[in-house]
Amino acid sequence: MLELNFKKSPDSLIPAIAQDAATGEVLMLAYINEESWRKTIETGKAHYWSRSRNKLWLKGESSGHVQLVKEILVDCDEDTVVFKVEQLGGAACHTGHKSCFYRRVQGDELHIQGEPIFDPAKVYG
Amino acid sequence: MLELNFKKSPDSLIPAIAQDAATGEVLMLAYINEESWRKTIETGKAHYWSRSRNKLWLKGESSGHVQLVKEILVDCDEDTVVFKVEQLGGAACHTGHKSCFYRRVQGDELHIQGEPIFDPAKVYG
Numbered sequence: 001m002l003e004l005n006f007k008k009s010p011d012s013l014i015p016a017i018a019q020d021a022a023t024g025e026v027l028m029l030a031y032i033n034e035e036s037w038r039k040t041i042e043t044g045k046a047h048y049w050s051r052s053r054n055k056l057w058l059k060g061e062s063s064g065h066v067q068l069v070k071e072i073l074v075d076c077d078e079d080t081v082v083f084k085v086e087q088l089g090g091a092a093c094h095t096g097h098k099s100c101f102y103r104r105v106q107g108d109e110l111h112i113q114g115e116p117i118f119d120p121a122k123v124y125g
Numbered sequence: 126m127l128e129l130n131f132k133k134s135p136d137s138l139i140p141a142i143a144q145d146a147a148t149g150e151v152l153m154l155a156y157i158n159e160e161s162w163r164k165t166i167e168t169g170k171a172h173y174w175s176r177s178r179n180k181l182w183l184k185g186e187s188s189g190h191v192q193l194v195k196e197i198l199v200d201c202d203e204d205t206v207v208f209k210v211e212q213l214g215g216a217a218c219h220t221g222h223k224s225c226f227y228r229r230v231q232g233d234e235l236h237i238q239g240e241p242i243f244d245p246a247k248v249y250g
Contacts, residue, residue: 002233015140017151024149026142026198029205041230073151073226074235076218080154082226093201101198101207105166108127110199 005078021070021084027092028100063123065089091117130203146195146209152217153225190214216242
């Protein structure tokens with residue numbers, strides 16, 4: 001399996017950017033370690049490392065909104081990757097928005113763009 | 126100025142994704158601290174924190190290939206941002222490639238996509 005530069009970070013986690021394979025929209029950023037990298041390659045589904053729960057995280061494991069990885073890009077110093085994905089359920093963010101980056105900076109405020117695609121209370125119970 | 130969640134990381138650095146404002150291509154990922162965030166907002170030019178040189182980094186300070194920030198997106202937990210930029214000089218990567226993510230995973234290998242836009246030896250001397 002292809003080696004990444006996990007050692008570059010003190011916690012051996014490197015960022016993975018999930019990008020909509022069809023539109024190019026950046027959906028989210030999460031972190032991967034060697035285990036999540038291997039699982040992603042093996043299964044074709046995006047696996048991250050949850051920093052809050054400190055465990056392997058198959059994106060969509062509770063919502064069913066799995067990310068099917070269509071292509072993986074690696075940066076020049078091999079310490080960041082891009083997962084080009086098909087986002088099942090249509091939304092990557094736990095708020096129900098398509099992208100976690102659903103707010104734009106306007107002066108000193110954040111302006112919400114677009115409407116949530118799902119109701120988090122229904123999806124996460 | 127808008128507050129970000131710098132404290133989430135042990136080193137108080139959070140990732141900033143630079144994305145081509147026109148095409149949506151992800152150009153690079155670097156880190157920002159409070160100072161680089163403030164400088165970016167004030168000047169409209171992307172400023173990062175160089176982890177290798179441990180100093181404020183105006184992207185393009187040596188190459189002239191500055192990033193003009195057209196729009197800033199903030200994620201749901203305010204610990205990652207997207208800078209939508211116009212990349213002067215046409216390339217963000219120190220290798221001369223437009224994007225730092227110029228290699229695609231193919232099995233156990235990295236396949237280079239596209240040609241460099243500039244010759245790093247000429248630009249960096």
